[in-house]
Amino acid sequence: MKVGFLGPKATFTELAVKKVFPGYELEPYQTIPESIDAIVNKEVDLAVVPVENALEGSVNITLDYLTHVVQIPIVGEITLPIKQHLLVHPANKDNWQKVSRVYSHSHAIAQCHKFLHTRYKGVPIESVSSTAAAAKLVMEHPETNAAAIANELAAEEYGLDIVQKDIHDFHYNHTSFFVLSEMNLDFESITGSSHYKTTLMVTLPSDMAGALHQVLSAFAWRKINLSKIESRPMKTGIGNYFFIIDLEMKLDEVLIPGAIAELEALGCGVKILGSYSSAMV
Ligand SMILES: O=C(O)C(=O)Cc1ccccc1
Numbered sequence: 001m002k003v004g005f006l007g008p009k010a011t012f013t014e015l016a017v018k019k020v021f022p023g024y025e026l027e028p029y030q031t032i033p034e035s036i037d038a039i040v041n042k043e044v045d046l047a048v049v050p051v052e053n054a055l056e057g058s059v060n061i062t063l064d065y066l067t068h069v070v071q072i073p074i075v076g077e078i079t080l081p082i083k084q085h086l087l088v089h090p091a092n093k094d095n096w097q098k099v100s101r102v103y104s105h106s107h108a109i110a111q112c113h114k115f116l117h118t119r120y121k122g123v124p125i126e127s128v129s130s131t132a133a134a135a136k137l138v139m140e141h142p143e144t145n146a147a148a149i150a151n152e153l154a155a156e157e158y159g160l161d162i163v164q165k166d167i168h169d170f171h172y173n174h175t176s177f178f179v180l181s182e183m184n185l186d187f188e189s190i191t192g193s194s195h196y197k198t199t200l201m202v203t204l205p206s207d208m209a210g211a212l213h214q215v216l217s218a219f220a221w222r223k224i225n226l227s228k229i230e231s232r233p234m235k236t237g238i239g240n241y242f243f244i245i246d247l248e249m250k251l252d253e254v255l256i257p258g259a260i261a262e263l264e265a266l267g268c269g270v271k272i273l274g275s276y277s278s279a280m281v
Pocket of ligand 1: 005010011013014053082085105108129130131132175235251
């Protein structure tokens with residue numbers, strides 16, 4: 001079984017993959033859409049991509065690609081603790097307080113906003129495709145005295161020195177990753193987690209007063225617990241949004257189909273993006 005993931009080597013995504021799929025063949029991709037396309041193109045059996053961070057919220061490109069571009073089911077979710085460190089080239093080890101630039105993934109930069117604001121005011125902060133891509137860039141350019149925000153494995157992989165540990169602004173820093181596949185993967189038996197979620201994409205009928213209220217009440221009176229509701233642009237005009245709704249249960253034969261039928265009767269569009277086990281590793 002081959003797993004595609006947001007690379008290069010030593011991203012947080014790879015850490016998540018290695019925890020859950022040890023011994024699997026791994027294939028890094030440069031972007032989230034490329035990782036997902038690899039399933040469509042039959043280059044891999046599974047893809048793992050980041051979807052939500054406890055400090056910064058959703059990874060919009062993941063949600064948008066799964067709702068607007070491809071139809072690949074979510075078959076699992078992995079949640080991992082995240083520790084961000086400041087890495088420099090060994091040649092610049094004693095000069096790290098005077099770095100000329102800091103590179104990282106936009107989510108990692110956001111997780112360290114307070115640190116960067118107090119320690120590196122005025123220093124250009126540049127967002128790149130992943131934390132490991134930032135580490136690789138710093139390794140390849142010792143002459144620029146740049147720093148990367150990345151993990152411990154990236155420091156090891158790219159031969160960089162960790163000069164400041166744990167620079168994320170809040171102690172509780174976790175990221176969730178979707179496992180995507182067209183195969184019928186039994187993720188529960190891989191992780192042992194029986195915590196299930198079902199993710200829906202819901203469009204509302206236009207110009208219907210109280211439509212969202214009615215959507216929520218279809219879940220409320222059935223006592224279906226929601227753990228997330230997020231609006232994303234339809235990309236058809238200002239003010240046009242759809243909703244991504246996480247239900248805290250496995251897709252069953254009665255409750256969820258009943259709620260979906262009620263939403264459809266209201267004129268909503270409903271698509272099931274996946275029903276999957278979610279594991280904290
Ligand atoms: O860039 C990475 O290493 C990723 O895997 C994406 C990401 C970035 C920041 C926190 C968690 C995941």
